[in-house]
Amino acid sequence: MKGMVFTEFIDMVEARYSPELMDEVIEAAAPPNGGAYTAVGQYDHHELVKMVVELSARTGKTVPELVRTFGEYLFGRFHQGYGHLFSGMNDSFHMLSSIESIIHPEVRKLYPDARPPRFDIGGDGINTLEMTYRSDRHFGDLAEGLITACIAHFNENIGIRREDISDAPGSVIRFTLTRGTA
Numbered sequence: 001m002k003g004m005v006f007t008e009f010i011d012m013v014e015a016r017y018s019p020e021l022m023d024e025v026i027e028a029a030a031p032p033n034g035g036a037y038t039a040v041g042q043y044d045h046h047e048l049v050k051m052v053v054e055l056s057a058r059t060g061k062t063v064p065e066l067v068r069t070f071g072e073y074l075f076g077r078f079h080q081g082y083g084h085l086f087s088g089m090n091d092s093f094h095m096l097s098s099i100e101s102i103i104h105p106e107v108r109k110l111y112p113d114a115r116p117p118r119f120d121i122g123g124d125g126i127n128t129l130e131m132t133y134r135s136d137r138h139f140g141d142l143a144e145g146l147i148t149a150c151i152a153h154f155n156e157n158i159g160i161r162r163e164d165i166s167d168a169p170g171s172v173i174r175f176t177l178t179r180g181t182a
Contacts, residue, residue, distance in 0.1 A: 001137065002114050003041035005074070006048060010037065012073045013055060021058060028054040042113055045137045064141045071145020072152075079153065082106070092154045093129045093177070096147065097121045117143065129177040132165075140164070140173040147175055157181075 013022045026035035029050035037043060052070075056063045079086060085103055089095040099119045107114050117135035133143045144162060151158045159181030166172035 001043055001045040001048060002039075002111050003037045003043055004039040004111075006037040006041075006043055007039050008074055008077050009048060009051065009070055010035075011077075012070055017055075017059070021055075024058065025051050025054040028057075040111070045139075067139065067141035068145035068148070071142040071147075072149040073145075074142070075146045075149030075153065092147075092150045092156055092158060093125055095150055095154070096129060096131060096177070097125060099131075119143075123176070127179050131175045131177070133173045133175065135171060138171050140171075143173070144175065147177070151177075 010022055010026075013025065029035075029047065031043075031047040031050070033043075052063050052066050055061075056066055059066070061069075085106060086095070089098070100121065104116045107116050117133055117137070117139070120132040120134070122130035122132070131143075131147070133140055140162075144160070147160060151160075157180055159178050161176040161178070163174045163176070164172070165174050
């Protein structure tokens with residue numbers, strides 16, 4: 001997993017909680033590099049999972065809740081850092097349906113070794129949008145947070161239904177977004 005995800009997670013925890021709590025989390029999770037992440041590095045996603053579990057133990061928030069919150073935070077950071085990708089996007093359906101055609105190709109240009117999750121897009125694109133998330137890293141909660149933040153960014157009334165459709169929890173999830181049902 002790209003180091004940028006790790007550095008953003010650390011920044012979020014330090015901003016929302018404290019640098020001292022983040023230090024405790026890193027010490028307890030004991031990543032091989034001691035918590036020294038670079039944005040361009042490549043790291044085992046299990047290190048991030050361990051940090052989220054440790055954060056959960058210290059905050060009382062569930063792991064899924066923390067990962068969704070991180071997804072929401074990350075969307076804002078993407079908007080700040082990669083605003084050009086939002087150019088011409090007039091609503092969340094437009095933005096979300098362009099993940100595989102515009103956003104992930106841009107990610108691969110910036111980080112050739114990146115392995116972003118795959119999204120299969122369906123629905124009519126007007127009233128409903130189906131997004132099927134596929135990843136061996138099981139970060140469906142992160143995807144849900146990103147989707148939720150995208151909807152909030154465009155200030156839309158869209159409901160989200162989530163269905164786990166795989167044998168391995170979190171590896172294949174169908175998100176069905178419906179206008180006017182939030």
